[in-house]
Amino acid sequence: MWGFQRVSGLLAAALRSQRVPRARITSKPPEEPVSATEQAIALSVMFSCLLIPSAWVLANLEHYKSRRE
Known part of the structure; x- marks a missing residue:
């Protein structure tokens, strides 16, 4: 039980320290x-x-299905 409490405490500390500050981004209308x-x-x-690319794969699907062994 003591090991579980220690691990959970370490995980909680790791999660607490990964807070990222918010970026101060302001949007404006486009210049043009x-x-x-x-x-x-x-x-x-x-x-x-x-x-x-998806049309190429669908067109060649039979080729991709047949494996050479």
Whole structure:
């Protein structure tokens, strides 16, 4: 029982000491607005980075299933 109390005390001390101070971040409106063209380019790049690799895996799924042994 004494060992359990000692370990729990050490764990509590370790958890207490890991407190991180809050960052003082303030947000402001953008200096210049983002145009519709820039938004369209950003969205297309993000979606293509997500969809092209997953489409590649789905297209080659049978190849990945067959293992050479």
